[in-house]
Amino acid sequence: MNQITDTNNGQGLFITFEGVEGAGKTTNIEYIAEKIIASGHEILLTREPGGTELGEAIRELLISKEFPEMHHNTELLLMFAARAEHLQRKIIPALEQGKWVLCDRFTDATYAYQGAGRDIDQDNIQILENLVQGTLRPDYTFLFDIDADIGLARARSRGETDRFEQQHIDFFNRVRSAYLKMADENQKRYRIVNAQYDLQTVQTQIDKLLSQIL
Ligand code: T5A
Numbered sequence: 001m002n003q004i005t006d007t008n009n010g011q012g013l014f015i016t017f018e019g020v021e022g023a024g025k026t027t028n029i030e031y032i033a034e035k036i037i038a039s040g041h042e043i044l045l046t047r048e049p050g051g052t053e054l055g056e057a058i059r060e061l062l063i064s065k066e067f068p069e070m071h072h073n074t075e076l077l078l079m080f081a082a083r084a085e086h087l088q089r090k091i092i093p094a095l096e097q098g099k100w101v102l103c104d105r106f107t108d109a110t111y112a113y114q115g116a117g118r119d120i121d122q123d124n125i126q127i128l129e130n131l132v133q134g135t136l137r138p139d140y141t142f143l144f145d146i147d148a149d150i151g152l153a154r155a156r157s158r159g160e161t162d163r164f165e166q167q168h169i170d171f172f173n174r175v176r177s178a179y180l181k182m183a184d185e186n187q188k189r190y191r192i193v194n195a196q197y198d199l200q201t202v203q204t205q206i207d208k209l210l211s212q213i214l
Pocket residue numbers: 019020021022023024025026027028048049063079104105106107108109110111113114144154155158164165195196197198199200202
């Protein structure tokens with residue numbers, strides 16, 4: 001039985017943050033959280049894969065270089081396993097309490113990375129999306145768009161890379177193209193930030209986009 005109801009009805013907003021590695025999601029989500037809190041809303045700041053104790057354990061399996069040959073379907077199912085836990089334990093309860101949920105990556109990352117990156121059939125991803133989420137979808141998605149090689153260089157400059165960051169640049173170019181395609185197909189939901197500029201310029205763009213929502 002599908003326990004999921006469409007809880008995102010006139011209560012908290014569900015906002016997700018997407019982009020290739022090193023695009024600046026994690027850096028700017030904190031900035032956005034402060035602005036939303038200042039405007040009087042309670043928030044839940046969370047991330048995927050992860051967000052719960054079990055989800056964080058699954059994240060470790062996914063990003064660890066211990067399993068370099070993980071089958072693509074295993075990767076897909078682990079993403080959704082972590083997501084199921086996250087939705088039921090944290091995201092849906094927070095939305096029901098009227099909180100704004102800010103989530104660093106969500107299912108669009110699965111379409112981009114497992115779909116375009118790993119070449120998994122989009123219809124199969126959609127089946128899992130419907131199973132795990134019911135009708136729940138993000139209200140807004142901020143896409144931090146950047147040349148994949150610039151983003152990767154930023155991410156790699158931090159030191160050790162994870163299992164995903166070791167992929168060939170072609171993989172990340174496919175991921176970026178998939179995000180831009182989703183943004184084009186979902187213009188009401190998507191807000192695109194040109195993330196290649198310095199932080200101040202990026203945050204000026206964010207201020208403008210946020211003012212349309214707040
Ligand atoms: N994944 C995830 C899937 O394959 N499928 C899925 O369904 C999901 C949910 C982990 C991996 O999981 C994959 C995708 C990922 O490979 P993650 O933890 O979100 O996901 O990992 P990353 O996206 O790789 O996180 P990063 O930290 O690399 O990217 P961010 O968050 O976009 O970048 P951020 O903010 O940490 O910035 C990176 C560096 O750049 C600097 C920062 O200071 C930092 O050092 N920086 C800038 N430098 C110059 N100018 C700017 N404007 C800058 N903004 C940030």
